[in-house]
Amino acid sequence: MVRESAIWRRRLDDTLEFLCRIRRSSTQQEICQHLLCHAEQFGATNLLAGPIPPPRALKREQTSHVVLDAWPEEWSERYFSKGYLFRDPTIQLVCRGCGPFRWSEVDGLCKVSPAGRRIMDEATEFKLCEGFTIPFATLEGQAVGFSVAGEKVDPDPHDRLAFQFVAACAFGCAAVLADGRRNSEPVSLSPRQKDVLRWAAEGFTVDEIADRLAISRNTADTHLRAARERLGVASTVHAVAEAFRYGLIA
Known part of the structure; x- marks a missing residue:
């Protein structure tokens, strides 16, 4: 393992x-x-x-x-x-x-x-x-x-x-x-939204992310959903990629 x-x-x-x-x-x-x-x-x-x-x-x-x-x-x-x-x-x-x-x-x-x-x-x-x-x-x-x-x-x-x-x-x-928009409108995420995306980037499930952050599964899922909405995407994988593209996570 x-x-x-x-x-x-x-x-x-x-x-x-x-x-x-x-x-x-x-x-x-x-x-x-x-x-x-x-x-x-x-x-x-x-x-x-x-x-x-x-x-x-x-x-x-x-x-x-x-x-x-x-x-x-x-x-x-x-x-x-x-x-x-x-x-x-x-x-x-x-x-x-x-x-x-x-x-x-x-x-x-x-x-x-x-x-x-x-x-x-x-x-x-x-x-x-x-x-x-x-x-x-x-x-x-x-x-x-x-x-x-x-x-x-x-x-x-x-x-x-x-x-x-x-x-x-x-x-x-x-x-x-x-689109000729090299500098698009800035996007921001809360510290907790960044945390859940970092763990998602590691391949962890919602349950595993919740365990790592000592929060409930529902709370972890809520943060992931909010991050997806902020970034304008429908999937967590796409959200991780967009967060990285914007320099929000590393």
Whole structure:
């Protein structure tokens, strides 16, 4: 148990150091380069991220929603030109609010249509054979998809959790750059809200956080919920990443 805790702590420290590089990035392309450097450890070579546009959006509107782009150009052109976005089973899962998933898990999570199957098969022509998708949701309910892919993508449970933090932070930084708001409005958290997020970053559950801080489970959950609302996100993982991006926790 002690050895596992030490390994997790080292991985967390590595992840936080990596997040520092992302936070210092001055362009979206620089963020993409950092992300691919991080993701290559589990086989990913490409990435694409952005909020999901409304149904029936035309190609120009679809592509305008892309915030981070390191996807094969020819595949993107085909994908958006033919309206694949709204038939892609991975996007359907993102819109449903599914948790993070590997593409090999899609069949077990939803019924894939013949059109959806063709889309995934066509992606392999561009060496996007396996992938890992992280859905986000804002408090306003806007769905955000973040996918990495390659010929063989095999994140272990630690990689999956660490990359959720990395992806959430990177998306926040990229969205700010895309909007031209390098210095967004300041966000503040109470000392207790920072405490619960620090422990959440360590991978602790609400019950474990409550034990560590000698407070009730309900109080710990209330602080986490308040932190998410302050940061404008719907999940604790996303809240941790945003708090780190704003420099509120370290």
